[in-house]
Amino acid sequence: MVPTDIAGFQVSKKLDKLGMRSSDTAELYFDDMRIPAENLIGREGEGFIQQMMQFQHERFSAIPMAYVWARQMIADAVEYLKGRIVFGKPLIKKQVLRHRIAKWLTEIECLQQLAYHIVRMKMAGQDATLMISMAKLKSGDLLTEVADGCLQMYGGMGFMNDMKISRFYRDSRLISIGGGASEVMCDVIAKFPGYKEAPCIPSFSAPSGSTGSPSKTGSPIPLWVFCIPMIQS
Numbered sequence: 001m002v003p004t005d006i007a008g009f010q011v012s013k014k015l016d017k018l019g020m021r022s023s024d025t026a027e028l029y030f031d032d033m034r035i036p037a038e039n040l041i042g043r044e045g046e047g048f049i050q051q052m053m054q055f056q057h058e059r060f061s062a063i064p065m066a067y068v069w070a071r072q073m074i075a076d077a078v079e080y081l082k083g084r085i086v087f088g089k090p091l092i093k094k095q096v097l098r099h100r101i102a103k104w105l106t107e108i109e110c111l112q113q114l115a116y117h118i119v120r121m122k123m124a125g126q127d128a129t130l131m132i133s134m135a136k137l138k139s140g141d142l143l144t145e146v147a148d149g150c151l152q153m154y155g156g157m158g159f160m161n162d163m164k165i166s167r168f169y170r171d172s173r174l175i176s177i178g179g180g181a182s183e184v185m186c187d188v189i190a191k192f193p194g195y196k197e198a199p200c201i202p203s204f205s206a207p208s209g210s211t212g213s214p215s216k217t218g219s220p221i222p223l224w225v226f227c228i229p230m231i232q233s
């Protein structure tokens with residue numbers, strides 16, 4: 001715990017964000033600060049491990065946020081579609097829109113059930129890192145898709161800042177970035193079954209009779225640089 005009244009602590013100006021504007025965000029500077037020993041959380045030298053463990057809680061918190069927001073966006077959009085009459089009929093009558101919503105609701109339900117599964121794992125004292133990473137990945141992707149799709153259903157009105165959906169759209173975008181980007185979640189997930197970074201092979205000689213096009217000199221030529229996903233047993 002770092003007391004903010006010790007010399008060396010500084011807060012940059014408030015950062016101007018796309019979304020989550022109700023929460024202040026700023027860069028914090030810690031220059032040559034001396035912190036009382038009793039402020040240490042956990043054991044010295046284990047900060048990184050503790051932070052990695054903390055990430056599981058932070059990432060989990062994104063999951064209910066995602067399914068609750070997604071359902072709210074859909075409920076709001078459905079109300080709008082019921083009241084928006086185009087060529088004499090409410091937009092909710094359009095099957096294509098109802099089907100889109102039905103698919104989102106199905107995915108949202110899956111995400112919620114995965115959240116419950118994670119809670120049960122935690123209650124049983126099991127490591128839920130893989131499930132949390134998968135659910136965080138799905139949360140970001142699904143929320144971005146639902147926010148974008150719901151905004152579309154409002155047409156031009158969705159583009160107006162005084163509509164709630166435009167705020168949902170901006171705020172939702174953080175979920176696939178904050179607490180570890182979706183690509184980082186994929187990296188974590190891919191480590192579990194043993195997928196590792198692929199070795200890159202810069203060049204090789206085309207074997208005779210292969211479809212590779214040999215150079216006129218017949219010397220080894222770089223055909224392409226490619227990475228092969230390796231599966232460890």
Ligand SMILES: Cc1cc2nc3c(=O)[nH]c(=O)nc-3n(C[C@H](O)[C@H](O)[C@H](O)COP(=O)(O)OP(=O)(O)OC[C@H]3O[C@@H](n4cnc5c(N)ncnc54)[C@H](O)[C@@H]3O)c2cc1C
Binds near residue numbers: 177
């Ligand atoms: C509003 C807001 C609040 C925040 N609050 C906090 C906070 O309270 N505490 C805190 O510690 N941090 C906070 N952050 C930081 C946040 O956790 C990071 O922004 C986030 O983890 C992404 O890291 P980065 O910005 O360094 O992106 P980078 O690491 O620079 O990555 C940029 C992009 O590159 C791609 N990428 C990154 N790694 C990989 C990979 N392995 N494979 C493929 N592609 C990859 C992804 O698309 C990623 O979005 C906050 C950020 C925001 C926007």
